[in-house]
Amino acid sequence: MNQPPSRQPAPAPAIPAASTPAEARKLAEELMDVMSALLGIIERETELVRAGKIREAMAFEPQKTEASRRYVGVVSRLKASHPYLAKTSPDLLSTLRRHHETFRAMLQVNLTVLATAHAVSENIVRGVNTEIQRRNIPNTYGATGRRVNPTARHLTPLAVSRSL
Structure with missing residues (x-):
């Protein structure tokens, strides 16, 4: 039998x-x-989320993605340049480290x-679901005098649209 040619990743x-x-x-x-541009976007997004303006904050997603892509590219080049920078410009490298920590x-x-915004919204959805389920569950008691646990046919699923 002939072996198929193996493909090596580029x-x-x-x-x-x-x-x-x-x-x-x-x-x-x-x-x-790049860090300044990304921080500017992130700060605006943070302010909007804190103000509860999630839809407006989501509008920054394309800009944030592009800035993040540029950031990763520059950091990759910086990693490749690290040996040279460590030898010739240690002060520049330490300055970059300080800025990166900020x-x-x-x-x-x-x-x-x-x-926090995610947790709050999740708690709201869970609370709504609990209230819906509580209203749909019949209040019945069994032969022992205890409340009967509802079966799956009594539970109504909650559908949530994740898009705003």
């Missing part, structure tokens, strides 16, 4: 690393710009706000 394109001080500075500036802290605030 090699990942090489990530260009900074090799001059000018390239290192440009990479650092690009990272700072960036991570702001992201954590955003994630906390989003998690």
